Amino acid sequence: MSQQISKNLDINVHHITRxxxxxxxxVNVTNGKIEKLQWQVPEAxxxxxxxxxxxxxxxxxxxxxxxxxxxxxxxxxxxxxxxxSAMGLEVSQQADKIRVLMHYSEQLQSHxxxxxxxxxxxxxxxxxxxxxxxxxxxxVKTIVKIHRTADEWSDLIAGRTTHPVTxxxxxxxxxxxxxxxxxxxxxxxxxxxxxKKIAEAVLSVADNLPKFERPTExxxxxxxxxxxxxxxxxxxxxxxxxxxxxxxxKWHEVANEYIVEQSTAKWAKWNRDAYAVGALARFNNNAELxxxxxxxAAKTFGLQKGCCNPFMNTVAQLxxxxxxxxxxxxxxxxxxxxxxxxxxxxxxPKAGKGTGCVEAPRGILFHEYEFDKNGNCVxxxxxxxxxxxxxxxxxxxxxxxxxxxxxxxxxxxLKLEMLVRAYDPCISCSTHFLDVQFIR
Amino acid sequence: xxxxxQKKDTVVIGLGNPLLSDEGIGVCLAEQLSQRxxxxxxxxFVDAGSAGLNLLHLIANRKKAVIIDCAKMxxxxxxxxxxxxxxxxxxxxxxxxxxxxxxxxxVVKLSQQLGECPREIAFFGIEPESLQPGRELSESLSxxxxxxxxxxxxxxx
Numbered sequence: 001m002s003q004q005i006s007k008n009l010d011i012n013v014h015h016i017t018r019x020x021x022x023x024x025x026x027v028n029v030t031n032g033k034i035e036k037l038q039w040q041v042p043e044a045x046x047x048x049x050x051x052x053x054x055x056x057x058x059x060x061x062x063x064x065x066x067x068x069x070x071x072x073x074x075x076x077x078x079x080x081x082x083x084x085s086a087m088g089l090e091v092s093q094q095a096d097k098i099r100v101l102m103h104y105s106e107q108l109q110s111h112x113x114x115x116x117x118x119x120x121x122x123x124x125x126x127x128x129x130x131x132x133x134x135x136x137x138x139x140v141k142t143i144v145k146i147h148r149t150a151d152e153w154s155d156l157i158a159g160r161t162t163h164p165v166t167x168x169x170x171x172x173x174x175x176x177x178x179x180x181x182x183x184x185x186x187x188x189x190x191x192x193x194x195x196k197k198i199a200e201a202v203l204s205v206a207d208n209l210p211k212f213e214r215p216t217e218x219x220x221x222x223x224x225x226x227x228x229x230x231x232x233x234x235x236x237x238x239x240x241x242x243x244x245x246x247x248x249x250k251w252h253e254v255a256n257e258y259i260v261e262q263s264t265a266k267w268a269k270w271n272r273d274a275y276a277v278g279a280l281a282r283f284n285n286n287a288e289l290x291x292x293x294x295x296x297a298a299k300t301f302g303l304q305k306g307c308c309n310p311f312m313n314t315v316a317q318l319x320x321x322x323x324x325x326x327x328x329x330x331x332x333x334x335x336x337x338x339x340x341x342x343x344x345x346x347x348x349p350k351a352g353k354g355t356g357c358v359e360a361p362r363g364i365l366f367h368e369y370e371f372d373k374n375g376n377c378v379x380x381x382x383x384x385x386x387x388x389x390x391x392x393x394x395x396x397x398x399x400x401x402x403x404x405x406x407x408x409x410x411x412x413x414l415k416l417e418m419l420v421r422a423y424d425p426c427i428s429c430s431t432h433f434l435d436v437q438f439i440r
Numbered sequence: 441x442x443x444x445x446q447k448k449d450t451v452v453i454g455l456g457n458p459l460l461s462d463e464g465i466g467v468c469l470a471e472q473l474s475q476r477x478x479x480x481x482x483x484x485f486v487d488a489g490s491a492g493l494n495l496l497h498l499i500a501n502r503k504k505a506v507i508i509d510c511a512k513m514x515x516x517x518x519x520x521x522x523x524x525x526x527x528x529x530x531x532x533x534x535x536x537x538x539x540x541x542x543x544x545x546x547v548v549k550l551s552q553q554l555g556e557c558p559r560e561i562a563f564f565g566i567e568p569e570s571l572q573p574g575r576e577l578s579e580s581l582s583x584x585x586x587x588x589x590x591x592x593x594x595x596x597x
Binding site for chain 1: 500
């Protein structure tokens with residue numbers, strides 16, 4: 001019976017829910033023949049690159065921080081690192097370490113949000129997180145607690161939960177006190193226990209993750225000096241280049257952005273016809289450098305280097321939550337042992353071009369700027385992680401659909417939607433306006 | 441703007457993106473009101489930007505939340521309207537939970553389910569004229585800033 005139903009399919013998901021922004025899935029199957037299968041992005045471009053042109057280097061971060069409501073710290077760092085490269089500015093070890101801590105807070109914010117509010121309903125068979133409260137109250141409450149801790153962590157170091165204000169070219173405008181760091185450290189110790197609860201809950205429904213594999217090129221940052229599971233430093237690597245590292249300035253040779261008819265967002269390809277970025281990419285390139293509890297979590301889920309099941313990206317995000325929390329606990333110890341210093345940051349403009357590259361929660365992000373001698377921006381270029389994943393989502397669709405064609409239409413639709421959600425795409429940055437009808 | 445660690449009874453949250461003209465009206469008004477923090481010792485003013493689901497934590501366990509946002513209400517640009525979650529339904533029924541377009545009404549519902557929702561929530565929706573890329577408000581809105589502030593102030597007294 002199910003086979004017969006699936007011979008003709010007309011799936012038009014317009015727009016897919018529980019992703020950030022608008023993306024469509026279009027499927028047309030006639031008599032078992034796939035006639036149309038597309039991952040479409042219809043969003044209008046936002047022109048952020050044009051918006052920063054003409055602005056002084058000291059204002060760029062504040063603009064970049066508004067690009068995204070989820071990855072605002074990441075965009076701020078990509079911009080600031082590009083500026084520091086262009087102006088030849090050095091950042092102190094202390095500021096560098098605190099910046100990494102700040103960046104970790106955003107990884108926890110974003111990952112816990114994706115795992116808990118966006119992906120969990122799929123795992124537990126609920127349409128959204130609101131009805132999930134009735135179905136799995138403890139899980140939702142624990143994830144809310146983790147997400148809240150991450151928010152407060154960002155608020156403490158970045159000066160605001162979203163859109164950071166403490167990052168400036170050359171360092172930070174202010175840092176937390178020793179007492180505040182101690183409180184944060186205690187909260188993070190509690191978070192490890194909460195993460196264990198979430199890992200158990202996800203593990204109990206892990207069978208709901210489709211068993212699908214497609215050999216894929218995974219691209220991420222890699223840092224060897226010192227060897228670190230990096231989100232912030234290092235160069236570009238891929239699972240296709242045998243551990244080699246390219247300087248971040250060569251990102252154009254990696255992304256090779258191009259335009260396709262089905263999408264207003266650019267696509268990317270490097271050594272194959274598509275590549276993937278994000279938690280699973282970082283894991284596949286750097287897993288041996290994870291913290292102890294993160295390695296344990298990966299082991300529990302059977303997640304190993306070389307995994308090419310995109311649905312496991314959500315599990316890789318959970319593994320990374322353990323890593324950023326556990327590593328941060330140790331980093332706070334290091335900072336406090338050395339003693340916090342009050343550092344003054346100064347900078348002066350100079351003509352130049354610079355690239356900044358960091359890992360957003362959903363993958364590698366590139367910013368590039370050129371400045372005139374007064375430090376005013378004359379050119380800007382940005383390449384966001386989700387755009388680097390679009391082609392890969394399409395290629396996954398092309399392998400997945402024939403494998404599940406004999407399933408019920410609703411199941412096919414759900415699996416295609418889950419696949420897109422697994423990439424945690426961030427399509428429409430930074431608009432959210434209310435759209436309401438009055439009912440009384 | 442205040443640090444959220446020490447929570448006050450009332451929170452005024454400005455939402456929006458000041459890079460997209462009138463989309464930033466909520467942020468602009470929260471920023472202006474925060475300049476007068478000393479007049480409102482029991483109020484936190486927060487520029488939450490495109491905070492999405494972080495809103496859940498900003499309103500948690502407060503007595504009152506006042507949320508200022510750009511809103512398409514089918515009225516004239518520059519119209520300000522006060523409403524509560526019960527007064528409206530979201531047009532974005534398809535977006536069960538998308539972040540940058542986080543359906544604020546869904547966040548309120550989740551907050552209620554978690555038993556931490558403020559007793560009183562007031563939205564101030566302001567009809568935009570332009571949502572085009574740009575850091576300036578449209579003429580229709582910038583001419584009315586003082587009037588908007590006066591109306592929201594009354595809510596806090």
